[in-house]
Amino acid sequence: MPEPDHRVPVGRRVLLAMAGLGIAGIVAGAKVQGAVGRALGSGLGGYLPGGDRFRIYTITGSFPRIAPDAYRLSVSGLVGRNLALSLADLRSMPKTSLVRDFQCVTGWRVPSVHWAGVRLADVLDAAGVHPGAAALTFDSYDGADTESLTLDQARRPDVIVAYEMLGGPITTAHGGPVRLYVAPMYGYKSLKWLSNVRLVESVVPGFWERNGYSVDAWVGASNGRSDPPIK
Amino acid sequence: MSDASAAGAPAPASIAAHGTSLVRFDVAERAAHWANATLFLVLIATALPLYFPSIEAAVGRRALVADIHTWCGVALPVPLAVSLAGPWGARLRHDLRRVNRWSAEEVRWLRSFGTRRITRPDKFSAGQKLYAAFTAGAILVMLASGSVLRWFGPFPLSFRTGATFVHDVLATVIVVVVSAHVALAVTHPTALRSMVTGRVSTAWARRHAVAWLDEQSG
Numbered sequence: 305m306p307e308p309d310h311r312v313p314v315g316r317r318v319l320l321a322m323a324g325l326g327i328a329g330i331v332a333g334a335k336v337q338g339a340v341g342r343a344l345g346s347g348l349g350g351y352l353p354g355g356d357r358f359r360i361y362t363i364t365g366s367f368p369r370i371a372p373d374a375y376r377l378s379v380s381g382l383v384g385r386n387l388a389l390s391l392a393d394l395r396s397m398p399k400t401s402l403v404r405d406f407q408c409v410t411g412w413r414v415p416s417v418h419w420a421g422v423r424l425a426d427v428l429d430a431a432g433v434h435p436g437a438a439a440l441t442f443d444s445y446d447g448a449d450t451e452s453l454t455l456d457q458a459r460r461p462d463v464i465v466a467y468e469m470l471g472g473p474i475t476t477a478h479g480g481p482v483r484l485y486v487a488p489m490y491g492y493k494s495l496k497w498l499s500n501v502r503l504v505e506s507v508v509p510g511f512w513e514r515n516g517y518s519v520d521a522w523v524g525a526s527n528g529r530s531d532p533p534i535k
Numbered sequence: 536m537s538d539a540s541a542a543g544a545p546a547p548a549s550i551a552a553h554g555t556s557l558v559r560f561d562v563a564e565r566a567a568h569w570a571n572a573t574l575f576l577v578l579i580a581t582a583l584p585l586y587f588p589s590i591e592a593a594v595g596r597r598a599l600v601a602d603i604h605t606w607c608g609v610a611l612p613v614p615l616a617v618s619l620a621g622p623w624g625a626r627l628r629h630d631l632r633r634v635n636r637w638s639a640e641e642v643r644w645l646r647s648f649g650t651r652r653i654t655r656p657d658k659f660s661a662g663q664k665l666y667a668a669f670t671a672g673a674i675l676v677m678l679a680s681g682s683v684l685r686w687f688g689p690f691p692l693s694f695r696t697g698a699t700f701v702h703d704v705l706a707t708v709i710v711v712v713v714s715a716h717v718a719l720a721v722t723h724p725t726a727l728r729s730m731v732t733g734r735v736s737t738a739w740a741r742r743h744a745v746a747w748l749d750e751q752s753g
Contacts, residue, residue, distance in 0.1 A: 312642050315635035315668040322672025326701055330680055333697025359699065360585070366598040410696040477597045516692045528693070 334411060334529075358406070358414055360477050363511060368445040368497050372473070372481045377427075377465065381441075381502035384432025391467060391481055397422045397430070400464050402487055405534045407523045409490040413531070419485050421466035425459045427501070437503035442484055442510070445497035451484065451510035452519060453493070455503075462487035465498065488534060489521035556736050557751060559658070559729040563623040564630065568730055570614035571670075575713060577607045582706060608681050611674050634659060634667045638746075658747035666716055673709050676701065 329336065372391050379387040400423050406414040433455070440458050442451040457463065466485040467474060474480030479496025486493040492512040513519045518526035523534050560568070581604040584594040591597060618627050637645070641661040644651045653661060683690055683698035720727040726743075729735045740748040 311639070312637045313635050314637040314642065314645065315631075315664060315671075318665065318668035319672045319675070322669070323675050326672075326676030326679060326705070329701035329704075330683055330694050330697040333700035334693045336697075336700065360597060360601075362598070409692075410699045412699065477591065515688075 358478070359408065359410070359412060362446065364446045364448050367476045368447070369476055370445055370481060370497065375481050377482060377498060378500045379427060379431045379503075380500065381504055382434035382437035383428075383503050384434065387427070387431050389427070394422050394465060394467055394482065397426055400461070401468075402462060402464065402485070404462070404487045406491055406494075407531055407534060409492060409517060409521070409527050409529065415535070417469065418471050419464065419466050419487075420468035421464040421482075421485065423461060424463045424465055424484075424501075425461070427465055428455075428458065428503075431503075433503055436505055439504050439507040441500075441502045441504055441508050442495045442498060443500035443502075444495055445499045449495055449497075449511045450508075451493060451495040452507045452513065453486065454507060454520075457486075457520075460488070466494075486521075488523060490517070490523055490527060492517060493521045554737075556734045557740055557748070558733055559735045560733045561623075561626045562733070563618045564627045565730060565733055567614045567618035567627065571611075574607050574611050574614070575709075578604060578611070579710060579713070581607070586703075586706075605681070605685055608678060611678055615671075615674075630658070633657065634664045637661065637664065655746045656744050658744050660743070662719075666712070669712060673705060673712075676705055677709070680705070 375391050377387070377389040377394065379389070399420055401418070401420040403416050403418050406417045438455050440453045440455065442453075444450070453463070464485050464487075465482060467480075467482050469475075469478055469480075469483075469485075474483060479494075479498075482498050484493070484495040484498050495510075507519060509519050520526055523529075524531045581600050584591040584597070584600050585604060594600065618624050619631075638655070638657065640651075640653050640655065641657070641664070644653050644661045645665070649662065657664075659667070680698040680702040683694050684702060687695050687698075720730075725735065725739050735744075737748065740751075
């Protein structure tokens with residue numbers, strides 16, 4: 305019988321093409337995703353695989369589990385008096401509800417997320433801010449993540465200590481029972497499993513900021529990104 | 536099937552070629568396939584709760600699910616590598632060369648988007664060859680993008696965005712393509728059975744893999 309004419313290495317070409325596209329996508333995907341999103345608009349863009357659902361990131365091996373009854377928010381540093389607020393304490397303070405898009409610096413955006421909690425400004429007023437304080441540092445119950453805000457940023461009405469998200473108590477994966485929510489900034493600012501707020505003299509860059517993300521994380525105006533404004 | 540009685544008989548390929556059935560996959564190939572298939576299924580199953588909050592709410596244990604997903608992903612190249620590496624991998628190595636190389640007729644089939652008939656089908660159909668190459672590429676790209684997602688430290692931060700994009704898009708494509716693979720397997724029971732028993736009848740080979748059959752007896 306004649307040898308079959310197996311000549312063209314199509315398999316290798318498919319493999320190399322996929323590897324090439326994959327590497328190109330990792331290196332330049334940030335730009336591609338932005339362009340595709342803009343071309344399709346926010347409505348259709350949501351149906352893309354890159355679209356509008358939460359990705360959960362942790363920087364530690366597991367989620368810290370905090371019983372709601374045992375939860376305490378410590379407020380310390382340059383304050384008139386240290387606070388240790390329970391979930392009940394937070395719930396007894398004036399409640400603020402927000403409905404805002406959640407924009408991650410890695411490109412995904414979840415539209416119209418419901419949040420509720422206490423304005424960080426109200427918590428600061430309850431503690432009494434020392435005149436020398438100009439910034440805040442935040443610690444997470446995960447023992448690794450930290451964040452920062454200037455005092456002016458922290459006093460914005462759309463920066464809250466959140467205990468509700470998506471219409472119910474915040475789940476452990478989303479940073480419950482209590483997390484920070486900084487509406488006008490990229491998601492990494494909204495520290496999960498909030499444990500400590502400390503008033504300090506100047507900004508101390510947080511975990512992601514020491515890893516290269518912008519300290520002032522305004523959506524659309526930081527991290528070299530041009531995302532449309534939060535709605 | 537007419538070859539049912541011969542299915543369990545471990546006959547050397549040289550004898551099998553002249554009987555009523557042929558060895559299509561040896562033990563190493565079948566072990567590689569099913570180990571790989573199991574990892575793919577576990578990866579898809581664990582990806583669903585990681586990706587869809589509604590499923591996650593029902594499943595819970597997110598950290599555990601994420602760990603299973605990560606380590607099954609890391610293990611993904613292992614079945615193929617182990618099956619290829621040793622003396623037991625001779626047939627798989629031979630089949631990989633066969634999967635790689637396409638006849639002129641198969642290339643025309645591809646250029647016509649699968650509409651042109653192939654008169655002399657090989658041991659593997661052109662679609663199966665394409666699927667094998669896709670699977671190999673998918674393993675590489677998912678492993679690379681998944682690694683950047685999990686171990687982002689050494690990379691520029693924009694790579695996290697790109698890796699998220701690539702991992703999500705290719706995952707969607709994989710689910711579609713793997714579903715088609717399973718659907719075709721279920722609707723082609725003889726081909727599916729050959730991945731379980733390793734054998735096909737010469738009658739099947741004459742209809743579906745005549746170029747291969749001619750090689751065997753030539």
